[in-house]
Amino acid sequence: MNNEEPPIFTYSQPGKIGVNLPAVGVEPAPIPEHLLRQDDLAGFPELTEPEVIRHFTRMSQRNYAIDTGFYPLGSCTMKYNPKLHEEAARLPGFAAAHPLQDEELSQGALQLMYELQNYLAEISGFAAVSLQPAAGAQGELTGILVFRAYHLDRGDTQRTEILVPDSAHGTNPATAAMAGLKVVELKSDARGNVDLDDLKAKLSPRTAGMMLTNPNTLGLFEEHIVEICRLVHEAGGLMYGDGANFNAILGIAKPGELGFDFMHYNLHKTFTTPHGGGGPGSGAVGCTAELAPFLPGPRVRQRDDGRYEFFTPEKSIGRMKAFHGNFGMLVRAWAYIRSMGATGLRAVSETAVLNANYVRVMLKDIYPQAIDRICMHEVVLRGQIAGAPKDVRTLDIAKRLIDYGFHPPTIYFPLIVPEALMIEPTETESKQTLDRFIATMRKIAGEAVETPEVLHAAPTKAPVRRLDEVRAARQPILRYDAAAIARLQSE
Amino acid sequence: MAYKTPADLRYAKTHEWVRQEGEEVVIGITDYAQHALGDVVYIELPAVGSTITAGESFGIVESVKASSDLYAPVSGEVVAVNTALESDQAPINSDPYGAGWMLRVRPSGESVELLDAEEYAAFVAEIEH
Numbered sequence: 001m002n003n004e005e006p007p008i009f010t011y012s013q014p015g016k017i018g019v020n021l022p023a024v025g026v027e028p029a030p031i032p033e034h035l036l037r038q039d040d041l042a043g044f045p046e047l048t049e050p051e052v053i054r055h056f057t058r059m060s061q062r063n064y065a066i067d068t069g070f071y072p073l074g075s076c077t078m079k080y081n082p083k084l085h086e087e088a089a090r091l092p093g094f095a096a097a098h099p100l101q102d103e104e105l106s107q108g109a110l111q112l113m114y115e116l117q118n119y120l121a122e123i124s125g126f127a128a129v130s131l132q133p134a135a136g137a138q139g140e141l142t143g144i145l146v147f148r149a150y151h152l153d154r155g156d157t158q159r160t161e162i163l164v165p166d167s168a169h170g171t172n173p174a175t176a177a178m179a180g181l182k183v184v185e186l187k188s189d190a191r192g193n194v195d196l197d198d199l200k201a202k203l204s205p206r207t208a209g210m211m212l213t214n215p216n217t218l219g220l221f222e223e224h225i226v227e228i229c230r231l232v233h234e235a236g237g238l239m240y241g242d243g244a245n246f247n248a249i250l251g252i253a254k255p256g257e258l259g260f261d262f263m264h265y266n267l268h269k270t271f272t273t274p275h276g277g278g279g280p281g282s283g284a285v286g287c288t289a290e291l292a293p294f295l296p297g298p299r300v301r302q303r304d305d306g307r308y309e310f311f312t313p314e315k316s317i318g319r320m321k322a323f324h325g326n327f328g329m330l331v332r333a334w335a336y337i338r339s340m341g342a343t344g345l346r347a348v349s350e351t352a353v354l355n356a357n358y359v360r361v362m363l364k365d366i367y368p369q370a371i372d373r374i375c376m377h378e379v380v381l382r383g384q385i386a387g388a389p390k391d392v393r394t395l396d397i398a399k400r401l402i403d404y405g406f407h408p409p410t411i412y413f414p415l416i417v418p419e420a421l422m423i424e425p426t427e428t429e430s431k432q433t434l435d436r437f438i439a440t441m442r443k444i445a446g447e448a449v450e451t452p453e454v455l456h457a458a459p460t461k462a463p464v465r466r467l468d469e470v471r472a473a474r475q476p477i478l479r480y481d482a483a484a485i486a487r488l489q490s491e
Numbered sequence: 492m493a494y495k496t497p498a499d500l501r502y503a504k505t506h507e508w509v510r511q512e513g514e515e516v517v518i519g520i521t522d523y524a525q526h527a528l529g530d531v532v533y534i535e536l537p538a539v540g541s542t543i544t545a546g547e548s549f550g551i552v553e554s555v556k557a558s559s560d561l562y563a564p565v566s567g568e569v570v571a572v573n574t575a576l577e578s579d580q581a582p583i584n585s586d587p588y589g590a591g592w593m594l595r596v597r598p599s600g601e602s603v604e605l606l607d608a609e610e611y612a613a614f615v616a617e618i619e620h
Contacts, residue, residue: 412556413557415557415559418527418618418619469530469555470530470555473533473555474532474581
């Protein structure tokens with residue numbers, strides 16, 4: 001199939017323009033010399049308006065999205081984003097609100113933020129919520145900066161280490177390093193839990209806290225979570241919960257009650273605000289009463305007269321973002337929680353877990369499960385098919401899925417699982433879709449044994465063939481360069 | 492799968508190798524490590540004159556699949572760095588025990604637990620099973 005869309009530069013012809021400006025009726029005022037750009041603009045494309053529109057429309061039609069197909073990208077919770085939320089976010093009172101508008105003129109928006117703070121606190125068992133952070137990784141940084149501020153406020157200046165399991169998302173160690181703390185890695189045990197002996201050995205008066213995702217990135221519930229929290233607290237550390245996998249436990253377990261002190265919510269995963277090119281994200285954070293004074297502000301509170309106002313907690317670490325977080329996402333998350341209700345949210349997690357286990361049971365005879373346990377909302381399999389040549393790897397399986405019209409699952413993560421395939425179907429998929437995916441995965445396993453060359457060549461039905469990721473990384477061409485493209489095409 | 496594990500080297504469980512050369516040691520990553528990583532596309536190594544600490548990260552290696560820390564098998568002072576790898580990482584995959592070497596270090600004594608070739612091959616087989 002050859003429906004590649006060439007770069008916009010190739011449509012360019014000198015003299016073509018998209019807009020005819022009216023004749024100038026005043027003396028031109030020259031732009032001062034020092035404000036003019038000095039670099040060469042040669043090669044800047046010249047096009048008509050329809051050409052520009054067609055180019056970008058064609059590009060958009062080659063996009064793969066949750067609105068076009070199944071998207072089982074593990075740990076990303078690519079669930080369907082109900083269109084009702086879009087309608088809510090576009091209500092003029094929300095969409096046209098100005099962030100610097102007076103509080104008295106923004107009472108509806110403040111009420112929504114206040115209610116969302118309370119809903120998220122209730123769902124997770126925490127005392128306070130801040131809606132500021134722009135996405136999960138910023139929520140993590142917020143949490144670790146709050147931990148640091150909390151320890152320093154108590155005059156405890158020795159706590160410089162953050163414990164992170166080897167199955168963690170890469171953002172966890174990156175966050176700790178960004179906050180100026182030292183990362184100490186924890187091993188996993190044979191059942192995919194944090195190794196308790198390793199944890200005990202690494203806890204010390206230097207422990208500022210621990211970052212943990214539960215369920216973890218193997219899609220497994222930490223069986224010793226209560227004990228882990230107790231051990232970390234006894235050592236004087238705090239527990240950070242990475243909320244990336246919160247979709248598995250809504251209405252079933254509350255992180256605050258399990259012993260976590262702080263967590264971020266990925267509103268763009270669990271609470272259906274769009275992501276994956278459709279963002280922006282939203283990484284609201286919740287914490288215990290003890291840590292609440294350190295949260296970033298402004299937060300929203302209700303006054304005695306029933307009106308709402310912004311306030312900044314007394315020992316706040318400060319702002320994490322301009323204005324009030326990604327407000328449009330807050331509207332969508334609010335709409336989701338209200339339309340699902342408490343029983344609906346519990347059903348979300350129950351169905352997400354059921355769907356993942358259905359995929360697990362239907363595939364694990366050919367794709368070995370990384371750790372043979374009942375999983376939560378996602379399952380980690382290995383792309384090691386019995387009878388297939390050794391050079392058939394998870395990457396080939398993933399690329400072949402594209403030919404069958406599916407977005408591939410997450411591959412080669414978590415890092416502790418060789419040839420990992422991390423599948424998260426989410427609750428929004430029907431059994432029919434899951435059956436089609438399962439049948440395709442089984443078909444690909446057959447191809448891996450009988451016609452492995454088909455897998456190596458995949459994808460053949462996508463707009464572009466397999467990309468040379470190694471060369472792209474080693475010899476990147478970072479801006480349009482017609483000569484370089486011609487050279488590559490001739491090779 | 493069989494990976495090369497030359498008999499004259501010693502190995503860390505974090506998949507770095509050490510070769511004694513007189514007073515100094517040469518350090519790189521193993522054949523198993525390069526295979527597990529896939530094609531390496533970026534590397535970050537310490538400067539000559541800096542010190543590395545046994546068991547702690549001394550650099551980063553990045554492939555199209557993942558980014559990983561490099562762990563020092565021994566403590567000591569870095570006396571030479573294979574700077575050629577900064578522009579061309581291919582030798583890490585094609586010749587991990589030769590042209591893919593990373594550091595030359597003057598050891599100060601401490602080291603992590605080091606395995607001989609036979610023990611390391613058994614260790615890898617166990618991970619792979």
